[in-house]
Structures are given as structure tokens and as C-alpha cells.
Amino acid sequence: MPHPRRLPQQYALVDGNNFFVSCERVFDPGLEGRPVVVLSNNDGCAVARSDEAKALGIRMGAPYFQIRELLARHGGVALSSNYVLYGDMSRRMMSVVAHYSPEQEVYSIDECFLRFAGFGHWDLTAHARRLRAQVRQWTGIPVGVGIGPSKTLAKLANHLAKKHPDFREGGVCNLQDLAPWHQIRYLSEVDVGEVWGVGPRWAARLGELGIHSAQDLRQADPETLRRRFSVVLERTIRELNGLSCIPLEEAPPARQQIIASRSFGHPVIAKAELLEAVSTYAARAAVRLRRDGLAAGAIQVYLATNPFIPGEPQYHPATLLGFAAPTADTARLIQAARAGLGRIFKPGYRYKKAGVMLVDLLPAGVRQGELFEVGGEPRQERRGRLLEALDSLNARMGRGTLRFAAEGVAQSWGMRRERLTAGYTTDWDGLAVARG
DNA sequence: TCTGGGGTCCTAGGACCC
């Protein structure tokens, strides 16, 4: 097998270390050196952990009620997630990183890929070290950088940069710097489940076939594994061998669906409360729909009981309602969501979660089937202006300032968020104060 | 008492059509 050494293109994966925790630490240095976790919605489970929290054995996704004691014993802190803050810090981090390559794909809130084509004469390792120092200096966020000839290898190098003692110090791992036998050694130390695209299920099945490490997978036969798994795994094997199959996506692909759902702060029994909840979710989804310039052809409404309670009667219904013409109108979406709930609601269950999903999304300009709509164009336009005003007011004054009556006022079913930090970067009242 | 939310893609199988 030909070994890729210095290929015409290289990819870097840059990601924030323990991103949510790092964001919180930027604004509260008192969190430095202590075990810190950031909790999911509803203060349900740990979604980000500081190194100190990881050292205590706190797993990703660990339920808060199971780790609260442990954390307290070690002087630890748990925080509710503050997505407005993380989103703002993310934009700052991404804009600094963007200076280091003309091609950037923002892959998630805390990571991005860079592509280096025509950088053959560059020392990418030194380039990555400068990037890392500058992001740290300008945003306060520590990042790791992995470099390789495919996105999968860049991810893997990033894993080594953060986890392997040989690289952790510098926070940069460039596979180009390693001789082939050296690469084999490192890839043999990485569990196959750490490879991008291999989850727990596949890792277990691969283990049964004697494939335990990233190196084992790299040497496996792509054709055989395509038949036993899917083309996705075949592609991963080729990527591990330095053949780039997953292109950089600079522009986000067209959105396929919009989901708005939440677990409730406590079990909900009353239909009236569920009606408020699905109305609120429909309104929230509608805002995102309009922000992206889309209209929905159908809406799905679903309910769920709590699967974690042993012996609890379970019920997970869903129903899909189509629109005569695609719509982005909050009132229509709420109306459909309520109708959908009416179809699936059964009394006697303790509901834990509800949600709506908007599907069959089209650009809002594309109007089909308008023939059968009542009201015609002038009415539609007035409606559009009203919704624009609603969106811009809520964007300025805060979500929920102006809302539809169906969404309810008290929202007693709402989520818990008891450990929230301030909007340090997005809210005047949350500005950090320097004392001296 | 207490266990997140929001996405994508692939595959298998059934319906339907000619």
C-alpha cells in the first residue's frame, strides 16, 4: 500500500479543549484548577468536563444526581449550560482560526477543519503552533490541532494532540512529521472506537472481528467491511489510509429538518400543559425556519414518557401533518402542532418530553399550490411583515418578549436551569467587572 | 426527585408500476 507522505493537500482539525468549561473559565478564573462540569438542559447530565473532573472519573453524559456528591467532596462546580455565551465565544474563536487558511469548515460549535492546498513548502506544524497561541491570546480558549492528509486522519491526529503524552504539551500533532513505522505505533495505541465515524455499536462488532485499534481498521479490507457494515465504514478505512474521501464543506449544506423539543422539568399529565409546550416549540422552530429563509411542507409532533423509570407505562407516539402549501407562519404551525397533539394524546401517562419536527423544507420563495389558498397575495404579505416585526423585536428584546397566547405564560412544564452563569459577552448586565 | 438536544446518512423492505 503506498504510504502518503507529503501530499498536495492536508487537513487540520482545530478544537477547543473542554470547550464549554473553557468558556466559563475565561470569565471566572476562580474555576481554574478545580473540577468543573457543564450540565445539559434541565441540569440533567454532564456535557463538558474539565481535566480535573475527568480525573475524578466523571464520564461524558453522567447524570448530575449521580456525580453531585463526588463533585462537592472535591471542591468541584457544576454549571447550567449557557449556550448564548458559548455561541458567542465560538464565533470569536472561529474568526481567529480563519486567518490561518483560505478554506475553513465550521464543523460544530467548538471545532473546525482547515484545508491546506498549495502549502507544500510551509511548515504546517509551526503554523499550527502560531494559530494555537493566537487563539489563546485573543479569546482565552486553549485549542488542540491535528494535521493529516484526510479529515479522518486530522481528527485522529487531534485526538493524539490532546490525549497522548508525546504531544499533549505542545497541543499539536502533525502526522506528516512522523515516519511510517512511528505512525503505526501511535495508531495501534488508539482504540478503534475513537476513530471518527466508528461509534460504540460498530466498535463492539469490529472487536468481534479482531479489529481493536485504529491501525487494525486501517489494515482491514474495505470491500469486506462495506458488505458487513456500510459504505460509510469503507470510506473511513480509505480515509485512514490517507485517501481523502470526505470533502471540506465551506458552506453549510441545505437544512433537511428543524427539531424543537425539550424534556420537562417534572412529569406532565395535563393535556393543557402539553398544548402549551408544543405551541412553544412550534413557535421556536418557526423562528429558525424564517431565519434560514425556509418554509415547511409538514410538521411532526411527538410525545414521550420517561424510559428511565422502571415499571413506568411507556408511550412514544408521533404523527405527521402536511400543509396544503409550505408555510413559515407561526400561527399555522402552532395550529398544526395543537391538532397533532390532539391526535396522539392519551390521558393517564406521565409525559417527560414533547417535540415538533419541521420537514419537507423549501426555500420560502418557492411557492407551490398557492391556487387553493384563501386570502391571496396581499394578505400573505401583511402576514409576512407581521412575522418579520415579531422576529426582530424578539431578537432585540430577548426571546419570548412577544409571543403567541397558545405558548402560555407561566410555562410550569419548563426546564430547570438553576446554575446559570451570566451572559458575559451578550448582555450588559452580565459584563464581567475587573476589580483592582 | 433527578438521565440533553439537534442533526445527518444509509439500508432494508414494502408498495406500486409497467
Next chain:
DNA sequence: TCTGGGGTCCTAGGACCC
């Protein structure tokens, strides 16, 4: 005894990602 075959579309389920 014996009961076509191939293409397309849709959906549900299962896997993955952060």
C-alpha cells in the same frame, strides 16, 4: 407441481456525529 422481474419511491429503523 407450477404463481415474472425489474425499477422507483417511500418509510422506518439504526447507525453515526457534536
